[in-house]
Amino acid sequence: MMLALEDHSRIVVKIGSALLVEKGELKRDWLASLADDLCRLSKRGTEIIVVSSGAIALGRGVLGLPSGVLRLEESQAAAAVGQIELAQAYQEMFAHRGMTAGQVLLTLRDTEQRRRYLNARATIGTLLKLKAVPVINENDTVATTEIRYGDNDRLAARVATMVSADCLVLLSDIDGLYTAPPAENPLAEHIPVVERITPEIEAMAGAPGSELSRGGMKTKIEAGKIATGAGTSMVIASGKRLHPLSAISEGGRCTWFRSHSTPATARKTWIAGQLKPSGIVVVDAGAERALRKGKSLLPAGVTDVSGRFQRGDTVCIMDPAGREIGRGLVAYDCDDAVRIIGHKSREIESILGYSGRAEMIHRDDMVLGDAE
Numbered sequence: 058m059m060l061a062l063e064d065h066s067r068i069v070v071k072i073g074s075a076l077l078v079e080k081g082e083l084k085r086d087w088l089a090s091l092a093d094d095l096c097r098l099s100k101r102g103t104e105i106i107v108v109s110s111g112a113i114a115l116g117r118g119v120l121g122l123p124s125g126v127l128r129l130e131e132s133q134a135a136a137a138v139g140q141i142e143l144a145q146a147y148q149e150m151f152a153h154r155g156m157t158a159g160q161v162l163l164t165l166r167d168t169e170q171r172r173r174y175l176n177a178r179a180t181i182g183t184l185l186k187l188k189a190v191p192v193i194n195e196n197d198t199v200a201t202t203e204i205r206y207g208d209n210d211r212l213a214a215r216v217a218t219m220v221s222a223d224c225l226v227l228l229s230d231i232d233g234l235y236t237a238p239p240a241e242n243p244l245a246e247h248i249p250v251v252e253r254i255t256p257e258i259e260a261m262a263g264a265p266g267s268e269l270s271r272g273g274m275k276t277k278i279e280a281g282k283i284a285t286g287a288g289t290s291m292v293i294a295s296g297k298r299l300h301p302l303s304a305i306s307e308g309g310r311c312t313w314f315r316s317h318s319t320p321a322t323a324r325k326t327w328i329a330g331q332l333k334p335s336g337i338v339v340v341d342a343g344a345e346r347a348l349r350k351g352k353s354l355l356p357a358g359v360t361d362v363s364g365r366f367q368r369g370d371t372v373c374i375m376d377p378a379g380r381e382i383g384r385g386l387v388a389y390d391c392d393d394a395v396r397i398i399g400h401k402s403r404e405i406e407s408i409l410g411y412s413g414r415a416e417m418i419h420r421d422d423m424v425l426g427d428a429e
Contacts, residue, residue: 060250060290060313062306065224067104067185069289070095071213072228076296077111081118083146087299092150094302095190099156104185106220107192108213109147112139140194147192157189162196168215171369175386175422179414181220214280218287221320221421225284226305227277228296233312234274236261251314254282285316288323325424328371328384336364336372336391338417345376348383348425353416356405359398366391374418374425385423388414 062068072091077084095105113132116122116139122131144160151158161181167173184191195212210227217225235245251258262275277293284291294311298304305311318326340348344358354374366372367390374383387394394417397405402415 060292060315062098062224062226062292062302063101063103065103065222065290067106067220067222068098068224068226069106069108069213069217069220069222070226070228070302071108071210072110072296073209073230074110074114075230076228077109077143078114078118081115083111083115083142085146087296088146088150090299091301092154092156094300095151096154096156098302099190105190106181106185106216106222107147107190108209108216109143109192109194110209112136112143112194115139115142136196143194144192151190157187158192159184159189161191161193163193163212163216164196165212165215167196168212168219171386172367173369174219175369175388178219181216185220210276210280211283214283214289214291217284217289217291218320218323221324222289223320225280225289225291226302227280227291227293228301229277229293230295230297231274231293232295232310233293234258234261234278238274247310248312249310251281251312253317254278254285254314281314285314286323287327288316288318288320290314290316324421328386328422329424333371334364334373334384335366335370336362336387337375338362338372338385338387338394339375339377339379340382342377345382348374348423351420353420354385354418354423355402355415356394356397356400356417357402359394359417362391362394362398364391366394372418374423381426383423383425385418387418388416388422 077088099105113135116135116137117127119138119142120135122135127135147158161177163177167177181191193216195209213227214225234248234251236248237245239245259278262278281291291314292305292311294301294305294309338359339361340354340358341360344354347358348354364372366387368388369386371384372387373381374385376382389397393409397408400408406412
């Protein structure tokens with residue numbers, strides 16, 4: 058069975074610089090057509106997150122920087138100028154269609170360190186609940202690795218897994234994966250569906266593409282490994298045409314990378330088995346019953362904590378008899394957790410001096426045992 062965009066409920070769309078910017082100028086007609094596509098999906102009830110390149114390419118045009126490789130500090134300066142231009146363009150395009158854009162600046166590190174990961178996940182989740190479209194830019198004003206090595210495709214994949222998206226769209230200057238780079242081999246054949254990313258599939262990837270596009274098929278395959286491993290399907294499609302998402306929906310040539318699990322299943326596996334617990338949280342009988350019904354763990358239901366953990370670390374959840382009933386990512390450092398156990402969530406600010414999360418462990422960051 059072929060996959061379709063409309064089969065997915067939360068989609069991350071990654072846009073490369075070469076699609077958005079030409080000779081230092083924003084391609085407004087193209088962006089308007091993309092905004093039309095995003096609006097159409099949004100009206101169907103699909104949640105949309107955009108991961109956009111283009112800040113450096115726009116900024117170098119505004120600043121009049123020459124073509125060719127920029128020094129790191131020049132790239133960061135160009136990003137500082139370009140991010141303002143880019144954010145304004147998205148805001149205008151979305152507002153014209155009755156949509157609200159929210160800018161989020163991330164680096165790869167924000168998606169890989171659990172404390173920062175939880176902050177970013179919560180912010181993006183709140184934007185989606187408020188019916189805003191998060192527009193995520195790589196934070197090239199402070200990043201160095203991303204600028205030097207360029208893996209915005211991997212950043213998009215990390216974002217997709219972080220927000221539990223069930224689909225990642227990589228809009229590119231090529232319409233999918235071929236058995237060999239088609240520019241080098243006219244006999245290369247297009248591959249419409251990749252069931253699993255094998256060494257043979259990886260060998261089909263070529264070198265990076267244009268000067269503006271710092272990635273290439275190799276980084277897209279790496280992104281596919283990240284995404285599909287976390288339960289997220291991925292599609293590579295051409296973004297050189299107008300209305301590129303509609304083209305996918307209408308059967309245009311592209312390559313789907315199929316995932317064989319769901320984001321929720323993959324996340325539970327990650328929490329349950331791949332993260333070493335740093336502490337223990339003991340809950341009372343009432344809290345245990347609430348957890349079994351799918352509720353989050355509130356401080357009021359916690360009777361004891363132990364271990365040295367930080368926000369975002371994994372902890373074991375124990376019942377009153379000392380049996381492990383689950384694991385989760387804790388929302389507080391151990392010292393603060395000790396201070397708020399047994400208290401109502403509304404009391405957290407007065408106890409700690411800051412307004413923290415209402416939950417000790419959010420339901421989305423928790424997995425219970427077989428009795429669940």
